[in-house]
Amino acid sequence: MKKSTKFRAFTLVELLVVIAIISVLIALLLPAVQAAREAARRSTCSNNLKQFGLGLHNYHDTRLALPAFQWGIAGTPSAANPYGNEERCSANIAMLPFVEQGALYSSMESVRFYRTCNKEKYEITGTNNYATQISGSNGSVFTTQVPLYLCPSDAVWRIRQANDYNSLGFANYVYSFGDTFTGDLSRGLFCPRPRQYKGMESASDGTSNTIAMSERKISPWGGAALVNSGYIGQNVTGCNTNPQLCYNKKSSETHSAIWDYTGKRAWDGPTTWNSFNTILPPNSPNCREGTSGSDTGAAYISASSEHSGGVQCLLLDGSVRFVSETVNYGDLTVAPPTGESGGASNYGVWGAMGTINGGESTAL
Secondary structure, eight states, X not given: OOOOOOOOOOOHHHHHHHHHHHHHHHHHHHHHHHHHHHHHHHHHHXXXXXXXXXXXXXXXXXXXXXXXXXXXXXXXXXXXXXTOOTTOEEHHHHHGGGGTOXXXXXXXXXXXXXXXXXXXXXXXXXXXXXXXXXXXXXXGGGGXXXXXGOOTTOOGGGGOOTTOTTOBSOOOEEEEOTTXXXXXXXXXXXXXXXXXXXXXXXXXXXXXXXXXXXXXXOOOSSOOOOBTSSOEEOOOTTTTTOTHHHHTOOTTOOOSSEXXXXXXXXXXXXXXXXXXXXXXXXXXXOBOSSOSSTTTSOOBOOOOOSSTTEEEEEETTSOEXXXXXTSOOOOTTSOOOSSOOOOOOSSHHHHHHHOSSSOOOOOO
């Protein structure tokens, strides 16, 4: 007679050991999986910037200049100024036909919000100002989201609120106006007004030594942390002439007055929406001395990203390079330039890469 075979079950201790081993393996594997995912997102982000680089070169070949990041006809519509749009058109609108978004460009044009622009003439056709267009029956075209304009590493746009008035097309990629910090001056490639258009030939420092675009995080909803958040802290006394006062703000510090709509209007031209300056290094705070002109006034607008340790930048030659947040940024106690003339930047390698004709041979 055969003896019956009996199998001994796991004891509670053995089961707990197995669970612990599995948990440790998962804990070891998870960071590697997350790192791989971020590497893929960062690669996509880099490719997006390269597409912008191609688009800028094609734009320049067609228009003989680079787009202004804020352009249009000044003033609101009136009998004397029927085509006014408050100069709210952004460079992102002008770039659409050159990044394979011609249909969207035509849709915007069809609502008679603006007409195409070039080196000789920037003309607006229509009778509604910016605010009327985005809130009226034609406003839906301005809520369109172009995937190319988003960096997949930035999670804020994924929680976009449909009822948020400022969610009018998000954008993570912003245009450089160099080491100046007002809405009316630019020592970088892009200008706030079409009368100040610039072409490739203006970058006498060299196309491989000049930053065209970079990344900027979209402001989340709520909260007021200043570092690497997209927020602009207001009423930072004395910072207009001393950038160090803004740089000294800590990541744990909150601010009572903030401008928190950055990155949420891809089609809106003013500086705080779609531009940055090369004064404070990447992932620094964003500040202004007062509160007037919230979306157009002088401000330190830092490049920022979710990539660990820095941001990706598009150079004028079309290449993309990663810039560390520890890049040399010179002397932040020196006030920003008050004019657009040439001359070396006071803000180290970072400032030199933002200017177009500083005479520096510095390269990242």
